[in-house]
Amino acid sequence: MTWQRETFKKIKQIPREEHVLPGTALCAGCGGLEALRLAAKVLGDHVVYVNAAGCFTMLAAYPYTSFKGSWLYTTMGSAPAGAQGIRDALDILIAKGRLPQGEDVKVVVLGGDGSTYDMALSATSGAMNRRLDFYYICYDNEAYGNTGMQLSPATPYAARTATSPCGLQHPAGTAQEKKDLFEIWRAHRPPYIATVAPRYPLDLEEKFARAAAFTGPKMFLALAACPTGWLYDPGTTPEVARMAVETGLWPLKEAINGVVTHTYIPKRKPVEAYLRLQGRFQHLFEPTVQTDAIRHIQERVDAYWEQAMQEQA
Amino acid sequence: MVAVRFHGRGGQGAKTASRILGTAAFMSGYVAQDCPIYGAERRGAPVAAFTRFGREPIRERGAIAHPDVIVVADATLLDDVAARVLEGADDRTVLFVNTSLSTEALRAHVPIPLQVTARDVTGIALQQLGQREAISALLGAVAARLVGLDWESLRSAIGRELEDLGLPEPVIQRNLTVAKQCYETVEPAPLHKGQGWTAGTTSIHSPAYEPPTKGTARISAAGNSVLRETGGWRTFRPVLIADKCNGCWLCFAYCPDGVIAMNRDDRPVVDYAHCKGCQICIHECPTHALVAEREQEGGVAWTAK
Numbered sequence: 001m002t003w004q005r006e007t008f009k010k011i012k013q014i015p016r017e018e019h020v021l022p023g024t025a026l027c028a029g030c031g032g033l034e035a036l037r038l039a040a041k042v043l044g045d046h047v048v049y050v051n052a053a054g055c056f057t058m059l060a061a062y063p064y065t066s067f068k069g070s071w072l073y074t075t076m077g078s079a080p081a082g083a084q085g086i087r088d089a090l091d092i093l094i095a096k097g098r099l100p101q102g103e104d105v106k107v108v109v110l111g112g113d114g115s116t117y118d119m120a121l122s123a124t125s126g127a128m129n130r131r132l133d134f135y136y137i138c139y140d141n142e143a144y145g146n147t148g149m150q151l152s153p154a155t156p157y158a159a160r161t162a163t164s165p166c167g168l169q170h171p172a173g174t175a176q177e178k179k180d181l182f183e184i185w186r187a188h189r190p191p192y193i194a195t196v197a198p199r200y201p202l203d204l205e206e207k208f209a210r211a212a213a214f215t216g217p218k219m220f221l222a223l224a225a226c227p228t229g230w231l232y233d234p235g236t237t238p239e240v241a242r243m244a245v246e247t248g249l250w251p252l253k254e255a256i257n258g259v260v261t262h263t264y265i266p267k268r269k270p271v272e273a274y275l276r277l278q279g280r281f282q283h284l285f286e287p288t289v290q291t292d293a294i295r296h297i298q299e300r301v302d303a304y305w306e307q308a309m310q311e312q313a
Numbered sequence: 314m315v316a317v318r319f320h321g322r323g324g325q326g327a328k329t330a331s332r333i334l335g336t337a338a339f340m341s342g343y344v345a346q347d348c349p350i351y352g353a354e355r356r357g358a359p360v361a362a363f364t365r366f367g368r369e370p371i372r373e374r375g376a377i378a379h380p381d382v383i384v385v386a387d388a389t390l391l392d393d394v395a396a397r398v399l400e401g402a403d404d405r406t407v408l409f410v411n412t413s414l415s416t417e418a419l420r421a422h423v424p425i426p427l428q429v430t431a432r433d434v435t436g437i438a439l440q441q442l443g444q445r446e447a448i449s450a451l452l453g454a455v456a457a458r459l460v461g462l463d464w465e466s467l468r469s470a471i472g473r474e475l476e477d478l479g480l481p482e483p484v485i486q487r488n489l490t491v492a493k494q495c496y497e498t499v500e501p502a503p504l505h506k507g508q509g510w511t512a513g514t515t516s517i518h519s520p521a522y523e524p525p526t527k528g529t530a531r532i533s534a535a536g537n538s539v540l541r542e543t544g545g546w547r548t549f550r551p552v553l554i555a556d557k558c559n560g561c562w563l564c565f566a567y568c569p570d571g572v573i574a575m576n577r578d579d580r581p582v583v584d585y586a587h588c589k590g591c592q593i594c595i596h597e598c599p600t601h602a603l604v605a606e607r608e609q610e611g612g613v614a615w616t617a618k
Binding site for chain 1: 571
């Protein structure tokens with residue numbers, strides 16, 4: 001059975017109005033901003049964004065903000081706790097009649113992968129455990145990007161970062177595997193989890209539209225292709241994202257109350273098609289081809305999809 | 314001591330250029346230091362980097378207030394007040410600008426009488442390397458020539474720094490070839506070495522305590538980021554060839570900054586005051602209706618308000 005979009009069927013259904021305004025200091029060609037912009041088209045302006053320190057800090061750097069709604073800044077480890085405080089305050093004020101019902105807003109956490117996979121993981125776990133009614137959007141560019149691309153638990157095997165260079169001891173760069181955050185989240189059984197990639201805008205919009213029906217934690221992992229850190233021309237951000245999905249490295253999926261559905265099943269091009277596009281994987285091809293490392297990446301993707309298709313069948 | 318200040322946009326290679334110059338000076342037997350400004354640099358945002366070298370140990374640290382040479386990687390920075398390109402410059406300062414304008418045309422554009430040199434390094438890079446924003450080695454080469462360093466030291470400095478960045482050997486070789494070409498397009502500048510600046514008296518201020526209720530960086534406006542224009546980040550602008558456009562909305566869907574709006578006839582309208590020039594729309598347009606045009610200084614270029 002294939003997954004059907006119900007709300008967003010055609011590209012011209014993407015709302016015209018912009019909710020994240022230009023003039024930000026984010027990099028040209030930022031894949032994370034692409035995802036947030038599309039998400040905000042569904043979320044609207046009645047939102048409090050709770051922003052963990054990271055690249056998105058630059059969205060509302062004093063004295064300018066790109067949001068028409070509110071924005072609160074927190075440390076890297078405490079954005080879900082900040083969201084809890086806001087949600088509780090709203091609930092209490094509305095219950096006491098000190099705030100009209102019409103002024104209720106959505107609480108949306110924005111966190112990079114450094115914050116989400118690493119420092120804020122315990123705060124997120126707590127928020128999910130308490131069934132906090134909020135959205136979580138992780139813009140995943142697979143490293144601590146704002147400080148200069150240092151290794152994070154989201155960095156995939158064999159990527160070169162500032163703190164996992166390729167040397168004689170580790171010719172492939174990063175030695176660890178990317179943390180499977182989707183499954184860690186899923187173990188908490190929140191009502192809605194989805195992965196998105198902005199190169200697939202209708203898939204993204206549809207998932208945000210679906211999430212709106214649920215009360216409780218609504219968790220999003222957004223692929224944030226990063227020209228600055230992944231070392232490719234900013235113009236090819238959508239192409240890099242497309243290859244991440246088409247090779248099967250970034251599965252598009254959702255989990256409703258823990259039940260996983262893959263929303264797009266790629267024909268799976270060889271992983272080289274994705275790796276070759278980026279400077280952070282260039283050492284796998286030059287000066288010599290690191291066949292073992294490439295094969296290792298391919299085998300892991302193959303194993304993932306084999307299991308995923310079995311479970312889905 | 315010779316003090317060189319580099320101004321560029323994040324991603325153009327100003328920082329690496331300053332490293333190349335520092336390493337080249339060191340290899341020529343000077344003492345040298347180089348450092349960039351640390352901040353939340355972004356691809357396209359103004360950045361600065363500093364190189365000092367001399368025969369005597371250098372005690373000075375930090376930003377260069379009175380540069381002997383200013384190297385500007387992007388002419389639009391001259392119009393950007395926040396970039397403070399000409400700060401601390403006087404008639405002894407040598408100014409190099411990467412621009413397609415001629416030296417004479419540029420001189421008319423610079424408010425104070427400096428020793429101005431203009432070369433189109435981006436043009437050379439596009440022609441020879443076929444890549445935008447890959448000009449660190451070329452800027453480093455120009456700077457090294459201006460301050461009179463020899464080619465051999467420069468050559469090994471470029472090799473070392475680009476290797477450190479993880480660039481493959483063929484790319485380094487191509488950069489070296491083009492760097493040599495840039496090195497030879499300029500002449501060593503007459504520098505007033507040794508006529509150091511006498512430091513003025515500095516008074517030290519102790520910051521006053523402000524309570525958080527008064528002192529937080531609170532923004533009470535909504536959506537005011539549009540007041541900050543980012544059009545100057547572009548090297549290329551997207552231009553629509555209207556009769557090729559099939560009105561598919563893809564450029565609108567993929568633009569990260571939301572600066573493309575679709576008009577009633579389903580044709581894209583680009584907000585050039587904010588378009589950062591990432592070229593996603595140009596890459597993704599299925600009918601090639603959007604093309605890249607290089608920003609030209611002068612009447613056509615975006616200028617800051």
